[in-house]
Amino acid sequence: MAREYAIYDVFTGTKLAGNPLAVVFDAAGLSGEAMQAIAAEMNLSETVFVLPPDNPTHAHRLRIFTPATEVPFAGHPTVGSAVALSERRHGTPDGGLDLVIMLEEKIGPVRAAVKLQPGRPTFAEFDLPKLSEQLPLEPDADGLAAMLGLAPRDIGFENHKPSLWSAGVPFLIVPLRDVAAVGRIVFDRQIWARVSPADSLRRAPVYAYCRGGIHHEASFHARMFSPSMGIAEDPATGAAVAALSGALHRFDALPDGLNRLMIEQGVEMGRPSHIHLHIEVFGGAVSRARIGGEAVPVASGVLHV
Template sequence: MRAYRFTTVDVFTTTRFGGNQLAVFPDARGLSDAEMQALAAEFNLSETTFVLPPDSPQNSARVRIFNRVAEMPFAGHPNVGTAYVLGQADEGRPRAYRFEEPAGLVEVTLLRDEGDRVTGADVAAPQPLRIGAPLPISTAAACASLPEDAIITTRHAPTLAADGGNHRLLTEVTPEGLAAAAPDLGAFRRAVAAHPEETRGFLSLYLYCRDGAAVRARMFSPLTGTWEDSATGSAATPLAGFLLHLDGAAEGRWDITQGVEMGRPSLLLAGARRMPEGIRARVGGHCVPVLRGEALL
């Protein structure tokens, strides 16, 4: 029987049992792809990460991210939480890590308190913002179980966007709409079937309402088993980049509150900047350790 150590952390929060849960296997050598997927399904969290030696010695580690049903090319809170777990145990007291992931190299900077203790991390999206196709208002409204007049289209229609992770349907809604929203699994399935080229067989919905630099958000991804996500870094970064695209500024920062309706409030500190290659975004936050143990295989 083989034993693999794991740690669970709550990400994008300073309060235990808030934020988004993550399981981290800091040494996954010897685990097969099927075993990683089975462990992710067993934990039944939005994501689980597995840390392996890097392919290049110039990088810190190779990090594989699995949701309940598939491996992901990139995700925000798994990178923040993985860096936090590794940083807490790393006697070399690093300031940053560089993770190899399917979406590309991911730069992660550790956050430390006045006593130089690791408290969280800030992660850069591995790719510039890519703005995809808009989808009909009726599609976004149906997926969120909302009337169409809850969708705000003054600045943009519901629009697909990504920057290294899965694309998200960015949709501005009224405050009342944000509070009332609930995912409709059948509507998600119909949306994918009706728009196969735009969605590429996958759809998650990121609802937000904005008050200056303060943003409230909710994220639904029932097609991957995540009915609602309490903190979604890989949605916060394309949203930050998209808001910068709309504003026309050189750079910007937004404090995104998510997970309130789930009873797991999260705070994601997102920013974006125009670069020669396009708009680049980052997201950061704090972490709290919760569980340690071993998985027996």
């Protein structure tokens, strides 16, 4: 059977930057095993398979696979799929068009807003289906430093400390002293297999970050490593930023109101990505968080499976 697909670069307005995503538009009839095999064949950080929704009032159901496993939720597949599906249906209307679509993921319904603009990359953002929560962790600064090929003094900045957070997918969040330290990371997966906490499925990916960045608008600079997902390093990780939102609120004591942040990632890979994170705080607690970014098409084709 012929199934159309497209590849989008996500969290960027520039082709051949950001994080590439494959979107298979008609996945009806494919088994989970077939989807996993196709994702391994694509060998991108993630491949999305579009299915009819379980709830007829929703737009689509998505299944998201890395080269090694299925995940219940991910950021760049949500943004990229929202853009790809909206452009496929509406094109880029002359006067522009703002849409709100409901996407079903394994974590639950995800509300996405899409802005189609003639002559500009399409922007999409989504509400976190689950707010970030902290999980138990007994950090070993020496072990974390060895895992990253750094010195213990590079771990942490201000009052930011290593911690474990999840907004659907757990991430080991490791603050580093500065951009130079982030750039010096040499990730050791054997040490990671010893020091990273594990749930019933896999060991937690590592999200290393520092304050500031290369881009003048960057609030934070980050890198992500996930051997258990088959991802040596990821150019942009929305699910990690979703997890990071909880750590930023805790360590920075974000004020009530709307806090607008931009996280850059992928710089060291030559695929700079810009992830917009909006955190709404009310009464000292996070009431809502959104992640957004641009996405641009770079390829299309047909799968004969």
